[in-house]
Amino acid sequence: MRLRLAGLCSHNRTHCPDRAIWHCLLLPLLQATAPTATSDRVCEAGYLDALTSCAYHFDGAGGFLVPTHDAPVTTSFSIALVAKQSPGTSGYLFAKSTAAGSRFYSLFAGNTAQTTFVYRTINSTALRTAVFPFSALDDGTEHSLLLSVQGLAATLYVDGVRTRTVTLAGLVDDCGGAAMDCQLWVGQRASEDGGSSFFTGSISGLRIYEAAALEVFPPSLTAAVAVVSTCDLPTTTAAPTTTTTTISAPSTTTTTTTTTTTTTRPPCDPVTQFRDNNGACQSVSVCTRLCTGKACPDFQLCPDHCHECFVSSAFGRDATIRS
Numbered sequence: 001m002r003l004r005l006a007g008l009c010s011h012n013r014t015h016c017p018d019r020a021i022w023h024c025l026l027l028p029l030l031q032a033t034a035p036t037a038t039s040d041r042v043c044e045a046g047y048l049d050a051l052t053s054c055a056y057h058f059d060g061a062g063g064f065l066v067p068t069h070d071a072p073v074t075t076s077f078s079i080a081l082v083a084k085q086s087p088g089t090s091g092y093l094f095a096k097s098t099a100a101g102s103r104f105y106s107l108f109a110g111n112t113a114q115t116t117f118v119y120r121t122i123n124s125t126a127l128r129t130a131v132f133p134f135s136a137l138d139d140g141t142e143h144s145l146l147l148s149v150q151g152l153a154a155t156l157y158v159d160g161v162r163t164r165t166v167t168l169a170g171l172v173d174d175c176g177g178a179a180m181d182c183q184l185w186v187g188q189r190a191s192e193d194g195g196s197s198f199f200t201g202s203i204s205g206l207r208i209y210e211a212a213a214l215e216v217f218p219p220s221l222t223a224a225v226a227v228v229s230t231c232d233l234p235t236t237t238a239a240p241t242t243t244t245t246t247i248s249a250p251s252t253t254t255t256t257t258t259t260t261t262t263t264t265r266p267p268c269d270p271v272t273q274f275r276d277n278n279g280a281c282q283s284v285s286v287c288t289r290l291c292t293g294k295a296c297p298d299f300q301l302c303p304d305h306c307h308e309c310f311v312s313s314a315f316g317r318d319a320t321i322r323s
Contacts, residue, residue, distance in 0.1 A: 044220060045212035046071075050094070050186060051205060053224060054231035060089065060200035063188030064233055069096075069208070072174035073105070076213040078148045081206040082225045083199075085109050085138040091199030093145070094206060095189035096174065098181045101196070103127060104173050106189060107147060109199065111138045115163075117147060117154055121170030130166040132156040142204070144222070150213035160217055204228050 050066045058064075083093055088111055095106035095118075105119040115137060117130040137143060137158070146157040149172060155165040175182035183190050186206055187199040204225045207218065 048208040055204040058187040064186040066184040070177040078209040078214040082204040085201040089200040101191040
């Protein structure tokens with residue numbers, strides 16, 4: 001007996017553009033004999049789950065470096081997140097930049113009734129800003145934020161309400177996939193001395209829709225945040241080792257202490273989560289995999305209980321996951 005996920009999106013194709021990567025939630029069909037080509041999918045533009053289904057608390061002294069981000073944003077993109085900012089504080093909710101902190105795009109939460117989109121345009125290194133007024137983001141309560149960019153128009157929605165639409169100075173630039181000099185941070189921005197402008201509060205979800213300008217906060221993110229697990233930021237622990245070197249002439253003993261730094265990760269819940277290839281805990285309800293090859297052959301790489309997948313009609317694929 002196996003579970004089979006198949007079928008076509010049930011929504012109008014205007015919500016699932018032909019050349020976009022779709023993220024489709026699937027309901028598995030129990031199959032004992034011949035498969036039935038029916039299912040129910042809720043189509044949603046492809047996205048990067050930057051926090052891998054975790055809620056993080058930021059104490060104003062550090063952030064979270066997203067280990068994997070492959071696709072750059074296009075001329076139309078959106079960033080959705082849920083955050084609770086401590087009163088009287090300010091800091092970056094997220095920032096994509098070089099290792100030295102030269103930003104490509106970022107969102108700064110201030111304590112002066114405004115949130116600022118800091119960005120650079122294609123073929124320019126000059127920083128630009130787009131300011132969005134909001135009365136009390138740092139009020140200690142949870143808010144949903146959706147930054148939607150379509151060409152030169154940037155709109156910020158807070159708790160489902162449009163605050164303002166700003167005309168940008170040009171198309172937003174992006175450094176591309178994760179690399180030494182292309183970093184995506186949550187809760188701070190990179191800098192030459194290890195980071196700056198740290199956020200204080202909590203962020204329960206952050207998704208980057210690289211090729212879709214959304215007008216409504218994603219309902220699936222609202223649902224995911226409601227059941228999200230609280231995770232600890234990666235910490236470093238020192239494991240000192242001692243090496244003794246004896247020199248015969250003159251007779252001297254030199255003791256050298258070497259500190260080995262390791263990164264510890266929170267344990268995954270054995271029932272509701274699995275650990276992905278990057279070592280992060282993922283919720284089994286929102287597991288994602290971009291299948292490769294003409295026939296999506298990598299079934300053995302998909303985690304158990306996976307109930308959704310990415311499909312891309314641009315490459316003529318309709319991914320099927322078996323478990």
